[in-house]
Amino acid sequence: MTRRLLVGGAEIISLPDGSAALGGPPTAGAAVRPGVDWAGYHARHPDGFHGPDHHWRVHNGCYLVRAGGASVLVDLGVGRGPYPRYAGLEGALPRSMERAGVVPEEVDVVFFTHAHPDHVGWSLKPDGTPTFPRARYVLHRADWEEYAVRRSPPPRYVERFVAPLLALGVLELMDGERALAEEVVALHTPGHTPGHMSVLVGRAGDRAVITGDVVVSPFYVSEPEQPFGSDIDPQQGIRTRVALVARAEAEGLRLVGGHMPEPGWGEVVRVNGRRWFRAL
Template sequence: MKWTIGEVTVTKIVELEMTGGSRFLLPQATPEAVLPITWLQPHFADATGRLRLSIHSFVVETPTRRIIVDTCLGNDKQGRRIPHWNDRDGPFLADLTAAGFPPDSIDTVLCTHLHVDHVGWNTRQVDGKWVPTFPRAQYLMGRAEYEHWQSVQDRPDMATIFADSVTPIIDAGLATMVETNARICNEITLVPTLGHTPGHVSVMIQSNGEQALITGDFMHHPCQIARPEWSTLADSDPEQGIETRHRMFRRLAGTPVLIIGTHFAGVTAGRLVADGSSYRLDV
């Protein structure tokens, strides 16, 4: 799946898709609560109200850069809380290469935040050691995001994620810490969308008068467009996350900005429009 924004192309590379099993993430999104949001079907929910979700990366090609935004779960990673995310052996790198993006062709890795399903392919295991998957790339990580998780003492899961997917990048000298409003290149600017994590960012693309926004996780599923007050259990600050969704939806509704969802399954992208007292995604 590919989108064109002026001179920029965005290509989706899927690692994992699923239907149902999302109550651990969005407990308010019961089938009974989802079914009345009829526009979610068929792309984002099935006929019984079960949510469809995806874990994928985006390769963003500008005239001067080849950027991979978020790197999914990765293979061979241990200590993950969700069993089918643990010790994976999937074809993501082969799929990435088959799409025309071999790892050594990527010059920038951009992490919207440092959760498990956004940094996993930062590294791969070689001879029992974690090495950068994209050896020619500059890895961009949020300064506030990195400093927050470095200071947290009561999250052994995050310590494990850092050990196998973040710290090896630091040690290899490939990491660059950026601010939440950093300009990456002429076409790419970060947008602070805090709440899911303390340094969370979205990615604004602007080229030849066209615009798109890669969401990251300030919303995990399009049901949160209709119900901005629905928070995920993974949010660091749920109230701030709700405020961020309301602010971003007011900013985006009725504009031509293409919304490209980091966990949106199926068609993945659309435009935000007002829908009574709330909003919907037109695809």
């Protein structure tokens, strides 16, 4: 079954790239405040956790946004795999696209929330040509600088999945914030990486925000001030997360996470003064 979320005049289609049972909580090694009720989160979100220790079941979400006659594909998963950091996960994006009736030729824009290996994997075909033949690929310049320029040599996944796009002339490096299509706006949400971006979809009063790795688990909707071990700048990561979750609540934005239980979206609700993620 294809899972769609309608916001404003736009449609978001969930295209899962698979999920994996990891060996720790969703905080990924960060020193969180003690006393987190992991069992409680697990009970509310059975697909977001696994096992008696309530460890993280990470979901790798990609999303196609159709709006104003354009198609924007947000993130490209881990690729062919096996991806060792996700228990050898073999990416499932092509299968998910087939099931949803999405063909690579439809995609006008491939939008990377950030340049990590679990978000860029399906960029190229085995013959080295772009998987999405009509698309321009968009990445924030700060992530290019961080991973392809400042690190020498660049990580292997950057050399395999990102750098060739620039050489092929299909990678656009963007700064700041701007519209990608009608009702689709890229927001700079740094912290997880310097050029991390989220995507605002829809129109005032009926919107969603695709958060990438700003909000990776329902836990972080309730406790956005807790650190996330994969954030390159943990303090900036917390500031960005606190602000984005508060904005989602204030404006009624649906939250669409990069690693949330499938299909990946929900709303922020308040129960007895506390915020919760309620899956939709």
